Amino acid sequence: MCYRIALNFEDGITRFVDCKKGEKVLDAAYRNKINLPMDCSDGVCGTCKCRAESGAYDMGDDYIEDALTEDEAEEGLVLTCQMIPSSDCVISVPTTSQACKTGQQSFATTVTRVAPHHDAAVVLELAVADATTAPAFLPGQYVNIEVPGSGSHRSYSFSSAPGAAQLGFLIKKIPDGLMSSWLARAKAGDQLTLTGPMGSFYLRDGDGPLLFLAGGTGLAPFLSMLEVLARAGSQRQIHLIYGVTRDLDLVLVDELAAYADRLPNFTHATVVADAASDHPRKGWVTQHMPEDMLAAGAVDVYLCGPPPMVDAVRHYLDENGVKPASFHYEKFTPNEPLRASA
Structure with a gap:
């Protein structure tokens, strides 16, 4: 059994890692070549302190209060060197992805549908070239889509849910816009490269209205x-x-x-x-x-x-x-x- 852990960095980049049952988040990140901040890895220094935005986990008793106080733990702060997830989790990392020697991921996709809505918007649907490497994301996040032949990209939020067979986007039509001009001639089978996911706008856990x-x-x-x-x-x-x-x-x-x-x-x-x-x-x-x-x-x-x-x-x-x-x-x-x- 594995739990999906979303690591949200200060520069807006999100990386996902699979954390094995009983595995600590810090170890799972290292296994995926993401160097989260750390020094002692024993729950003593507090260098690996992050914030758990959602999910269930156990911190155990093998850390000292100087590294993580009781008040901090109640506020959702965690030590990734001690945190053992028992569900999917979202963690905010107080540094950049570059500092953790990681960065954005790119995905090759194929256009499956382009559906204009008058002069207002276009629904764009994409299939991932390799279903096993479909981009993971949090509902509400966005990706950069490279406009073919331009050397430029545009940013769009997913309109589809994570794990869907098709990736969906709702794109505003802009007269003579770079992406709008390309979409006007796009057809099924065209290739697009996505980079991401990114963004701190995503659905949080809760039960309130x-x-x-x-x-x-x-x-x-x-x-x-x-x-x-x-x-x-x-x-x-x-x-x-x-x-x-x-x-x-x-x-x-x-x-x-x-x-x-x-x-x-x-x-x-x-x-x-x-x-x-x-x-x-x-x-x-x-x-x-x-x-x-x-x-x-x-x-x-x-x-x-x-x-x-x-x-x-x-x-x-x-x-x-x-x-x-x-x-x-x-x-x-x-x-x-x-x-x-x-």
Whole structure:
């Protein structure tokens, strides 16, 4: 039996290692050629101190309090030289991947589907060349996708769940954009190289209510999260607000409706900013957030959208004195259009 351990480094890079039953995290990392910080490896110096974001584990009694105090342990800090997982875990490492002599991983993939949604977005689906080396990631994370022939890449969040046979992405269409221009002529069988995963925006463990706020193609990571929650049979209260500029920007709404059938406590609402729209809910996401859910104080808020939306939500929470149990957000900025050469 092995447990999957996600190591999240300060530079945003995530590496996964398989930890054998009874094996210490530090030893599993070394076995995978990842040099986590350490000095004594005996629970004495505290050099290997990290934070366990999720998962079950045993720290034993073979370390001294100078290395890890009782208060630190209660806050989720761990010594990787003593930590023995008993489930999959996510660990934040307080240094860069480069300092640990590791880095990003690359994966060869094949295009299986390109589905445009008007002029708003494109659904891109990829198959991994070797199923045994499919990228592991946390629901909500992203990868860099190399644009063939350009020497450049673009960053996109997974819309599919970890372990899925197909990797899915929801990509905003940008007139004359580098990736958008390539996708316009892409076909099944084309090759793409992915590098990652990366990002600190991912679904955390918990049993409290969840408020998901998605702006435009910022819906993608929430589709990944919802699939993970549905597979786990989650009973958490979940409400998603999906805000867009125009009616045509509302894509994959049918998928959200399908999750309402699979998740007993899931509800969602769509909001269109265009004042000329006939949509039943117009305006901004902040005008449609459930006050009762926020007032309870136990809600975990996840937000992904363009910078103005993220800033508006943060200002709304501060101005109204709302303090969620946790607040996780990610901004995305559309890439510039492809420029003609002189």
